[in-house]
Amino acid sequence: xxxxxxxxxxxxxxxxxxxxxxxxxxxxxxxxxxxxxxxxxxxxxxxxxxxxxxxxxxxxxxxxxxxxxxxxxxxxxxxxxxxxxxxxxxxxxxxxxxxxxxxxxxxxxxxxxxxxxxxxxxxxxxxxxxxxxxxxxxxxxxxxxxxxxxxxxxxxxxxxxxxxxxxxxxxxxxxxxxxxxxxxxxxxxxxxxxxxxxxxxxxxxxxxxxxxxxxxxxxxxxxxxxxxxxxxxxxxxxxxxxxxxxxxxxxxxxxxxxxxxxxxxxxxxxxxxxxxxxxxxxxxxxxxxxxxxxxxxxxxxxxxxxxxxxxxxxxxxxxxxxxxxxxxxxxxxxxx
Amino acid sequence: xxxxxxxxxxxxxxxxxxxxxxxxxxxxxxxxxxxxxxxxxxxxxxxxxxxxxxxxxxxxxxxxxxxxxxxxxxxxxxxxxxxxxxxxxxxxxxxxxxxxxxxxxxxxxxxxxxxxxxxxxxxxxxxxxxxxxxxxxxxxxxxxxxxxxxxxxxxxxxxxxxxxxxxxxxxxxxxxxxxxxxxxxxxxxxxxxxxxxxxxxxxxxxxxxxxxxxxxxxxxxxxxxxxxxxxxxxxxxxxxxxxxxxxxxxxxxxxxxxxxxxxxxxxxxxxxxxxxxxxxxxxxxxxxxxxxxxxxxxxxxxxxxxxxxxxxxxxxxxxxxxxxxxxxxxxxxxxxxxxxxxxxxxxxxxxxxxxxxxxxxxxxxxxxxxxxxxxxxxxxxxxxxxxxxxxxxxxxxxxxxxxxxxxxxxxxxxxxxxxxxxxxxxxxxxxxxxxxxxxxxxxxxxxxxxxxxxxxxxxxxxxxxxxxxxxxxxxxxxxxxxxxxxxxxxxxxxxxxxxxxxxxxxxxxxxxxxxxxxxxxxxxxxxxxxxxxxxxxxxxxxxxxxxxxxxxxxxxxxxxxxxxxxxxx
Numbered sequence: 022x023x024x025x026x027x028x029x030x031x032x033x034x035x036x037x038x039x040x041x042x043x044x045x046x047x048x049x050x051x052x053x054x055x056x057x058x059x060x061x062x063x064x065x066x067x068x069x070x071x072x073x074x075x076x077x078x079x080x081x082x083x084x085x086x087x088x089x090x091x092x093x094x095x096x097x098x099x100x101x102x103x104x105x106x107x108x109x110x111x112x113x114x115x116x117x118x119x120x121x122x123x124x125x126x127x128x129x130x131x132x133x134x135x136x137x138x139x140x141x142x143x144x145x146x147x148x149x150x151x152x153x154x155x156x157x158x159x160x161x162x163x164x165x166x167x168x169x170x171x172x173x174x175x176x177x178x179x180x181x182x183x184x185x186x187x188x189x190x191x192x193x194x195x196x197x198x199x200x201x202x203x204x205x206x207x208x209x210x211x212x213x214x215x216x217x218x219x220x221x222x223x224x225x226x227x228x229x230x231x232x233x234x235x236x237x238x239x240x241x242x243x244x245x246x247x248x249x250x251x252x253x254x255x256x257x258x259x260x261x262x263x264x265x266x267x268x269x270x271x272x273x274x275x276x277x278x279x280x281x282x283x284x285x286x287x288x289x290x291x292x293x294x295x296x297x298x299x300x301x302x303x304x305x306x307x308x309x310x311x312x313x314x315x316x317x318x319x320x321x322x323x324x325x326x327x328x329x330x331x332x333x334x335x336x337x338x339x340x341x342x343x344x345x346x347x348x349x350x351x352x353x354x355x356x357x
Numbered sequence: 358x359x360x361x362x363x364x365x366x367x368x369x370x371x372x373x374x375x376x377x378x379x380x381x382x383x384x385x386x387x388x389x390x391x392x393x394x395x396x397x398x399x400x401x402x403x404x405x406x407x408x409x410x411x412x413x414x415x416x417x418x419x420x421x422x423x424x425x426x427x428x429x430x431x432x433x434x435x436x437x438x439x440x441x442x443x444x445x446x447x448x449x450x451x452x453x454x455x456x457x458x459x460x461x462x463x464x465x466x467x468x469x470x471x472x473x474x475x476x477x478x479x480x481x482x483x484x485x486x487x488x489x490x491x492x493x494x495x496x497x498x499x500x501x502x503x504x505x506x507x508x509x510x511x512x513x514x515x516x517x518x519x520x521x522x523x524x525x526x527x528x529x530x531x532x533x534x535x536x537x538x539x540x541x542x543x544x545x546x547x548x549x550x551x552x553x554x555x556x557x558x559x560x561x562x563x564x565x566x567x568x569x570x571x572x573x574x575x576x577x578x579x580x581x582x583x584x585x586x587x588x589x590x591x592x593x594x595x596x597x598x599x600x601x602x603x604x605x606x607x608x609x610x611x612x613x614x615x616x617x618x619x620x621x622x623x624x625x626x627x628x629x630x631x632x633x634x635x636x637x638x639x640x641x642x643x644x645x646x647x648x649x650x651x652x653x654x655x656x657x658x659x660x661x662x663x664x665x666x667x668x669x670x671x672x673x674x675x676x677x678x679x680x681x682x683x684x685x686x687x688x689x690x691x692x693x694x695x696x697x698x699x700x701x702x703x704x705x706x707x708x709x710x711x712x713x714x715x716x717x718x719x720x721x722x723x724x725x726x727x728x729x730x731x732x733x734x735x736x737x738x739x740x741x742x743x744x745x746x747x748x749x750x751x752x753x754x755x756x757x758x759x760x761x762x763x764x765x766x767x768x769x770x771x772x773x774x775x776x777x778x779x780x781x782x783x784x785x786x787x788x789x790x791x792x793x794x795x796x797x798x799x800x801x802x803x804x805x806x807x808x809x810x811x812x813x814x815x816x817x818x819x820x821x822x823x824x825x826x827x828x829x830x831x832x833x834x835x836x837x838x839x840x841x842x843x844x845x846x847x848x849x850x851x852x853x854x855x856x857x858x859x860x861x862x863x864x865x866x867x868x869x870x871x872x873x874x875x876x877x878x879x880x881x882x883x884x885x886x887x888x889x890x891x892x893x894x895x896x897x898x899x900x901x902x903x904x905x906x907x908x909x910x911x912x913x914x915x916x917x918x919x920x921x922x923x924x925x926x
Contacts (some may be wrong), residue, residue, distance in 0.1 A: 064516040068497075071514055074571050075501060079817060297495045304493065 024333070050246075055285040058100070060086050061109035061272065065306055069337045072301075073292050077291065079285060088114075088191050095121055105280040106289055111191035112271035113338050115144045125287055129294045137271055137311040144273035145290050146311035148302055149324065150244040152196050152268045153260035155251075167240050169264040170200035173214060174207070180219040183229045183241030187338075187345050190226055193340040195270050196242040198341040203265035207261035211341075211348045222349065234258055244270065246308045249320070253307075269324070270313070368660040375652035383644050387637045395630065402604050402623045405411045410606045410619045413565060414556050417605040419893040420467055421510070421527075421613045427460045428471070428508050428529045437531060440674030441474060441539035450481075457483060458786040467554060469545040472531065473499065477536055484545065490519045492543070502528035502541050513545075522576040525567075529665075529793030545813050551576045562622040566590060570614035587632050594618045662690040664819050666697060678705040718897050721890075736765045753793055760786040769815050776926065777843065777857070784841065785824055799827065799837035799861075809843045812855050815894050821887030822859040822917050830915050838862045845923055862914035866907050874907040874917070895921055 059066050063085070070081050082105055088093075091110055095099050095118045100107070107115070115122060116139065124142040127133075137146030154167050161167075165177070173182055187194040202209050223229040229248055232238045234256040248260040274293050276286040292298060299310040305320040317323055362370060431437055440453045453472075461470050461483060462873055468919060469484035477494040492499045498511040505861045525546040532538050559578060566587060567576040574587050594605040604623055604748050609616035665682055672680040678701050682694040739762040746754030763786040767779070781798040781803055785864075788801045823839065831837030843857045874888065878901075881889050888905065895904045899921050 066755065068514045068516050071573075072496060075497075075511070080571075092856070234800075297500075301496050304497075 049276075054079040054105040055106065055289060056082045056084065057106050057108045057289070058084045058086055058091065058094075058104035059108040059110070060088050060091055062174055062319065066109065068185040068264040068301070068305070068327075071166040072298075073289060076194060076292070077202055079289070081289075087189070087296050089189050100277045104275050104277055106286040108274045108293065109272040110275070110290075111195070111214055112139070112144055112146065112273040114191065115139070115197065115273055117338065121275075121278055123278045123280065123283060123286075123291060125276050125289050126288075127294055130293060132312045132314055133294060134311055134313045139273070144275040145270050145294055146273050147293050148272045148313055149310070150192075150246055150270040150272065151244055151262065151324075152192060152199070152270060153245050154240060154241045155230075155233055155248045155250050155258055155260040156240045157233050157238075158257045158259050160213075160236050160239050167261060167338050170196075170203045171205060171207070171265075172218055173200070173240065173242075174210070176217070178240055179217055181239040182214075183223060183232050183238035184214065184218045185223040185226060185229050185242075186341055186349075189224060191270060192226060192244055193242065194341060195268055195332070195336050197345065198337045199263070199265070199268035201341060202337060203263075205265070215348050220349070224293075235343045242318045245321070246306070247309050249318070267283075269330075360384045367663065371656035371659060375655060376648055379648040379652070380641075380645060382642060386639055391633060391637060394633075399588075399604070402621065403606075404603050406606045406619060406621045406911075409559065409563075410608050410617065413555060413617050414608050414610065414617065416608060417567075417615065418613070420554060422465065423463045423466055424527060424544055425508050425564045427464055428527070428544070431457070431460050431470075431542055432531055435534070437472070438533050438539050441448075441472070441480070441531060453481060456483065460576055461497070464544075467546065467550040469547075469687075471543045471545065473543055474540040477553050477580060480540065480727075498526045498528045498543060499541055501537070502530050502543075506530075510569075512575040520545075520547075522549065524548055524551075525569075534776065548576060548580070552578070553822055559619075564590060564620040566618040566620075568609075568610075568616040568618065569679065574615070583859045585783060590618065590620050594620070659690070662694060666694065668696060669701075673701060673704075678708065690799070710916055712719070714897060717893070720800055721893065721897065736762050736769070739765065757793055760789045763833070764790075764820075768907065770816070773815060774813040774924075775816045776810060776812055777805065777812045777855075780814050780816065780819055781841065783807065783817065784819055787820055787823060788839075795827065797830050798835055802840045804840060805841035806843065809845060809855065809923075811925050812843075813926060814855075814857070815898065815922065817892055818894065819857065819859060821891055822919075824887065825917070826859055826861040826863070826915070830861035832864065834863050854920055855919045855923045858918040858919050860910065860914060860916040861912070862912075865909040865913060866915040866917075871909065874905055877901070891919065895919060 031083070039303065048315060057066075057070065066083065068083075070083055073079070074081050081288075088111065091107065094103070098121065099117075100121055119141060123142040125145070127145050128144045129140075130138055130145070133146055134149075137149060138144070143177060157169060160181075167173070167175075167178075172178075175185075187197045197211070197214075198204070199213070200206060200214075207213065223232070226247070228240055228244065230236075230243055230251060233241050233243075234251055236257070245260070251258055274290050275285060276290065280286055293349040294311065296312065299312045299315050302308045303310050303315055303318045309317050309321065309324065362373075365373070383702055392606075399881050434456060436449070436452060436456065440449045443449065455468055457472075458465075459792065461468070464766065465483070469482065471482040471484065472480050474480055475490055475494065477499050479491055479494040493892040494500070495832075497514065497517065498509070501509045501511055508527055511526045511528070513523050513526050527544040527546070528541050530538050531540045531542055547570045551565075555578060557563055563578070564582070565576075565578040566574050572591075574584075574591070577587055579586075590605070593603070594607045605618065606621075662682075662684065669680045669682055680701060681698050683693050684694045686694070690775075739758040742763070743755045743758035748757065763781055767775075767783045770919050792799075792801075819841065823841070826839050827837075831839070839859070839861050841857065841859050845853055845855050847853055870885075872886075873882065874892070878896075879889065879892055892905050901922050905917065905919055907915060910916055
């Protein structure tokens with residue numbers, strides 16, 4: 022009698038739940054052949070990844086992060102859990118944690134310009150982005166053009182300098198480090214700059230570009246590629262290369278040490294520095310190639326005709342960010 | 358469980374029983390109805406979904422097939438190749454456009470045809486508003502076509518195309534018969550192409566999504582949908598699941614490298630199902646309340662009279678016979694209550710009668726005791742009279758006094774019952790007295806079988822009868838005859854009955870008197886206290902069936918008989 026009663030009891034909820042919503046089984050996650058981590062813009066990475074997939078037939082999963090997130094992942098050493106390869110990341114960041122990467126020398130390395138691949142084969146350059154000082158031509162006349170990093174400290178730009186937090190952007194981490202280490206740089210450069218920016222800093226590079234293009238801010242630092250693209254869109258801006266020496270940001274690709282798809286990762290690196298992708302970079306995205314056998318985008322001088330600072334500054338990134346963190350949050354909080 | 362039900366009050370057992378009988382079928386039928394209804398609707402929707410998806414696939418395949426055919430025809434035409442080599446002559450170009458428009462008649466409204474040279478430079482196009490620029494020769498569609506002999510399909514990269522409306526491209530290489538490549542035929546499919554293609558295939562609530570060979574969506578029938586809207590649909594389609602209100606199905610053609618996904622809303626939307634569930638819930642609730650109400654009424658209707666009966670029984674057990682159950686029901690329970698009422702009423706009356714009987718007995722006894730007081734004094738006085746008459750030598754007076762004294766002594770004795778022989782002895786004393794009074798007027802005899810002499814009778818029971826016979830029966834007769842005889846017989850119940858009769862041959866009893874004696878419960882009558890007392894004594898002691906019976910003898914005279922059960926000492 023007890024068993025029967027129990028059976029009826031068990032049957033009733035079964036019937037009742039039977040009429041509830043149909044449960045859908047969770048789809049099985051697609052197992053990617055390669056997991057790529059990048060913070061490159063969608064318009065840069067998406068066509069390249071798509072072409073790679075078209076050519077190889079492999080499934081590539083893309084994790085779109087930010088410079089800041091990648092920095093945290095590198096510092097925490099958790100990259101092997103999430104991806105096989107880091108694509109288009111700041112070479113200085115990759116260099117700062119050599120233990121994270123699996124050394125690899127691409128067969129295409131011979132075609133890569135000097136300084137655009139790692140001495141220790143930790144990373145392979147993908148593109149070069151020289152930093153420029155951009156200004157709005159409607160508010161900055163040809164007589165008062167900025168000249169170099171120290172121009173950013175001039176009182177005439179007070180409150181009109183667009184600057185971004187170096188913790189959030191490799192462009193600004195590189196720019197600030199280059200400015201601090203410039204030959205004629207004054208002491209306490211960061212403090213002076215913070216005062217001159219009126220203690221405001223941007224969180225996004227596109228906002229910053231927009232602010233200068235619209236004339237809300239007069240000058241700022243950006244990449245050559247951004248400046249060229251804005252000019253081609255008809256914005257009233259122009260740019261100069263800093264007179265202290267041009268700083269070039271290297272976007273590089275590295276294989277994460279301990280990756281289970283190491284072979285696919287190597288093939289991917291070969292593809293990214295291959296002539297097709299590099300040509301695509303210059304022709305479709307107006308970005309400088311790291312290869313010597315490809316001309317820069319139309320209207321730009323070849324790198325070797327410009328003086329540029331070597332990437333040795335990269336070791337100083339963390340120090341720069343430390344100084345920034347000391348100066349900026351405290352002053353901004355005080356002002357608040 | 359069974360024990361639990363057994364211990365439940367009767368009322369609750371009926372209640373639970375009714376509830377179970379009414380609710381369980383209701384619940385089961387409700388649940389099954391909703392499920393079967395839902396399942397049949399889903400089956401119907403799934404069939405519609407499949408046929409719709411097949412139609413979509415047919416249209417796509419048809420379009421691609423006709424594009425293939427047009428491309429191959431163009432590629433096979435030597436004149437196209439010639440124009441690519443030599444573009445200086447205007448008539449060649451005119452011919453080419455003519456050929457182009459002839460070839461693409463079928464597909465004109467769905468795809469734009471263009472011809473690129475091997476460097477990716479646009480040479481001819483059917484798209485009048487073309488914004489298409491040159492194509493990179495080592496990238497994307499041109500590269501893909503260069504690596505394949507037949508037509509290839511390519512999901513156009515949204516970041517690279519100058520015309521964002523172009524979502525899909527197809528291309529095949531243009532080669533001479535000797536295999537020398539001169540350019541590429543490229544087909545552009547825009548979102549509008551697919552809108553037109555599917556326009557009759559779906560209604561507003563359906564969503565069609567087309568994926569490329571890499572699983573990336575390149576077309577959605579809802580222009581307002583962005584990636585975030587499409588992602589969950591892809592996820593559901595991949596699990597071939599059903600979410601609330603939607604059905605999903607997908608089909609793919611590896612030849613053309615596309616996957617088509619159709620999201621269709623079910624015929625009955627999720628809110629409608631919810632409403633149905635709500636309605637069935639409220640029906641069940643209504644059923645429950647109705648059932649509860651009826652069950653309560655029914656169980657109360659049955660259990661209330663029973664509990665009243667139970668309570669009344671308890672009162673009766675405690676001695677309260679006045680309890681009555683008031684009911685106007687005509688059913689079995691009503692009859693039961695009425696029977697109970699009748700039973701208690703009868704019991705009450707019986708008890709009342711018994712008490713009254715006892716009271717009467719006590720009264721009679723009291724009177725008897727009271728009558729015993731005077732005879733003592735009389736007895737002593739009679740003794741004095743007797744001795745004084747002896748002294749004065751009057752012979753009759755001592756005899757009278759002696760016999761009277763004997764009678765008195767017997768009548769005042771404390772024993773209520775005496776043997777028949779003792780009773781007859783008393784009668785003999787009485788006869789001696791009466792003989793002195795009425796000298797020679799009557800003859801007295803006894804006919805008593807010796808076996809009956811020790812039968813017990815109430816004392817002084819015969820004396821009033823003999824007195825009546827002498828004083829009334831033989832009144833005016835000079836030679837009367839009085840006889841006392843006794844007989845026994847067995848009645849139908851097997852009890853032995855003693856009958857003692859006093860007969861005379863006198864004038865006979867008058868009929869009125871006889872009727873009074875023979876009536877079942879004679880009332881007290883002035884002047885006939887003796888007879889009344891005899892009747893009462895016999896009926897009280899022995900029961901109503903015993904008593905006194907009088908009859909006139911046919912040859913004259915009266916016989917008065919007492920009947921009582923035979924008891925011996």
